[in-house]
Amino acid sequence: MTQTSATLEELVDQFSRLPGIGRKTAYRLAYHVLKAPPEAARELARAILNVKEKIRSCSVCFNISDDDPCPICGDEERNRKLICVVEEPHDVVALQRAGSFDGVFHVLGGVFAPLDGIGPEDLKIAELVTRAKSDVEEIILATNPTPEGETTALYIAKLLKPLGVKVSRIARGLPMGGDVEYADLHTLAKALEGRTEF
């Protein structure tokens, strides 16, 4: 196939390396950039570079942040005795959006994945243990309810228990708006197990 512009092809290639972007979508995006005002393209390119240059890791909670400590760890009004442990930075965004949590976070940077060779030393677990030894009342384990997330939570709980800190796990059950009829058996089992009194 004769292509008229290797430069455009290169951008199509680059876009199609992004997750969930197929070749047709990559073409549409590349044409959009081609037709957009030069300033818009420069802003997009700058935003991409900035993410790599400006974003660092908070030295307290290991969430991504422009500043160190991050705005959440630096917020005097939050309860620092309550730490919510999550897998990734986007979990913090989701929990912040829910709006009901006023404690601080701890981002592990992943979960155990033996097949990919990811074990305890690849996650920020030692750092969590250090935080747990300071003035902390409760640590909520909010890793995903997947086999990997459950294993990681179990491992961390066993490490933290001897320190005398209260360790809890987020509830697993039917999602709001969900349907008992269509729920999978593991979810139903957890929903029954975790039932609360009216």
Next chain:
Amino acid sequence: MTQTSATLEELVDQFSRLPGIGRKTAYRLAYHVLKAPPEAARELARAILNVKEKIRSCSVCFNISDDDPCPICGDEERNRKLICVVEEPHDVVALQRAGSFDGVFHVLGGVFAPLDGIGPEDLKIAELVTRAKSDVEEIILATNPTPEGETTALYIAKLLKPLGVKVSRIARGLPMGGDVEYADLHTLAKALEGRTEF
């Protein structure tokens, strides 16, 4: 909502301005860039800037190209007496992919769109007339079979006819693998009208 990184938010904003990219997808893309090696992010940014800096318009056919004339217009083996008129550069890519056309192209840069104020003077129609006056045998109008594309084709056909050049329109009918039962009535009407003898 407290965000921890304005830099990441800015990239999410930028991505969500692209066509077909919603906010959730933009987040996924931004996290991907954040986790990707710095070199990958630099390559993506560079590809975006290159598209605006390096791609020009072929002075013969007005297709996008890294060179002027473009590789198609510069190809000695193609039949320059046969010009296929299309709306946009990606139409050239599609027709090239089909592989059966060995003539040259003319990219209008759009179609008539009265509501957006796009008329004949905004398209490369005068330039097509100039080309038609040189040694050309046939001009194939391959604008889309939409109301706008049909109107534009009709307008151009009326301009070119007096010049004595043969003017044709690509066939409209059932797509290969299509279904008579499910075809819309305009397509069926065109398919009947354009029937060919066995």
